[in-house]
Amino acid sequence: MVKSDFKTGLIFSAFGKYSTFFINILINSVLSRILTPEDYGIVTIVQIFLLFFDMLADMGFGPAVIQNRTLDDDDIGVIFKFSILVSIVLGLIFAALGQPVNLFYGEDVFVPIFIILGFEIFFYGLLIVPRAILLKKKNFKSVNVVEVVANIAYGAVAIALALNNFNYYSIIFARVIKILVMFIFFYTRTKINYKTKFRKEPIIKIWAFARNQFLFNFINYFSRNLDNILIGRYINPTALAFYNKSYQTSIYPNQLLTGILAPVIQPIMSEYEDRKHIIKDVYLRSVRLLGDIGIPLSVFCYFVGKDIILFVYGNQWTESVLVFQILAISIWAQMIAASTGAFYQSANRTDLLLISGIQSTILNVVAIIYGVYLGTIEAVAIMVVLSFTTNFVINNYLLMYKAFDSDYKGVIAALSKPVILGLIQVAIFVFMPDWTDNHFLNLLIKGPLFVIGIFVGLVVTNQLKEIISIVRD
Known part of the structure; x- marks a missing residue:
């Protein structure tokens, strides 16, 4: 049953993520040749605040709805009504932030942008519960199809507006359209009873889980975005555009691979909450799978970084090359770490997820501040890589020792063969x-x-036959 659910989920998740990946690559390639790094600098600053408010709108309710087995239709209706109230408040607050952001960054462009994106915050908050319901029902097909359609709509609008000299507004308006398309589809497919009488009990049912998830997301936000905040403020927005372009490119493997696994893991593995050994076994398998791809890919991106950046984005992004090569060193660690949250959730240990987020944030904040103090985006990238690597070690300690009552031997064994694959790539590309x-x-x-x-590498490490067997099963 687990294999069958995983195979179905992975097929549709792969369709959604791979389609979205190639669509976004195409969109970014076109837009990066139309818009300037200065335009992207403005957009990146806005995205810092947009991600924060999207996180507030989520409140951890999405994973909590998936995990909780006692919610009925009336409970879902109450939670959805609560999300409407939260979304209205957050949308209005976001719309009012334009002038304070102008003052912080010394610009005068953000007021209309924040007003427009207030609608994005509102509709994003409304789609959280309907999307979680579809995932809870393992309706991976619907979720991934709509995300592909929404990204196509985003690209069409963004490119059309960019060609008509809307500059950074082309991306701003396109984001609103994308979220609106997703909300309309998710809501119409779930038929939530929003007329149910409001009660506090459904919120209480999911609050303990949602609280820890939300606090982790809150802390992780600053861990993941402080570099953008400080680079934009203390170096300059154009340098931020170069850094962000490199960073976003370095996390594409997460979107391609971990992005496929993570949405599937919790809805399926949450049923095995009381059998931790099953969850641990699936985690170690995912570590080896992601390591088999991630470690060789880190080596490849390091040696071929210049060709990747300049081919995809154009020659005006030369200053992103070295930053991307530095960040590429941590691609494997990011890929594996990105999957761990779903396993904490599946084991119902969001308390450990929160602890992981706190220690990760402390390390990242110290590293980023020191990198910004050194004054270059390359220095920031080096410190971020050191922080990611340290966090990987600590995070796996929490997961193996505390969540699974095991030890590090399983992780080391899972990574031993992927390391050999990485060394083979070094031998190929170093000279x-x-x-x-x-x-x-x-x-x-x-x-x-x-x-x-x-x-x-797969032949040398005797993994090829095993992978073929897994695919056939």
Whole structure:
């Protein structure tokens, strides 16, 4: 049953994530050649605040609705009504923040932007509960199809407006359209009874779980976004655009792989909350799978970073190359760490998830502040990599020792073969020159060599037959 649910979930999740990935790559490639780094600097500053308010609108209710097995239709209706009130308040507050942000960053462009995106906050808050219901029912097909459609709508609007000289507003308006499309679909598919009488009991049912999840998200927000806040304020918005472009590119593997696993893990594994050994076994399998791809990919992106950045975004993004190469070193750790939250949730240990978030934030804040103090985006990238690596070690200690009552041997064993795959990639690329000045041709040459290296590594480590067997099952 677990294998069947996982296979179904992964198929639709893969469809959604891979489609969204390639759509977003295409959109970013086009927009990066139309809009300037200065435009992206403004957008990145806005996204800092947008992510924070999206997190507030979520409140941890999405995972809590998925995890709780006692909620009935009336309970869901009450929780949805509560989310409406929260969304209205947050949307109005966000709309009023434009002038304070102007003062903080010394700009005069943010007032109309924040008013427009107040609608995005409102509709995002409304889609949390309907989306969680669809995931709880394991309706992965509907969730992923609508996310693909919404991203296509986003791209069409953004590119059309950019071509008509809307500058950074092209992305702002497109975000509102994307969230509106998602809300309309999710809501119409779930038929929530919003007319039910408001009661506090349904909120209490999910509050303990949601509280820890929300506090983790709250803390993790500052851990993940302090670099953007400080670079934009103390270096400059254009440098922020170069840094953010590198950072976003470095997390694409998360969106491709961990982004497929994470939405599927909790809805399925939450049924095994009382059998931690099953959850642990699935986690260690995911560590090896993500390591098999993530460690070689980190090596590849480090050596081929220049070709990746300049081919995808264009020559005006040269200053992003070195930052991306530095961040690439931590791709494998980010991929594995990004999946751990769903396993904490499945084991009903959001208390440990919160502890993990607190220690992660402390390390990241110290690292980022020191990097900004050094005064370059490259220094910030180095400190972020050091922090991510340290957090990976601590996070797995909490998960293995505290959540699963186990030890580190399983993680070390799971990573041993992926490390061999990474060393094979080093042997391939360490002495390889650029064949031409054409970045696309370089990628055409080096990409197949990367795939061949993966294949050889799987054969050498005796994993190829096992992977084929898993796929067939």
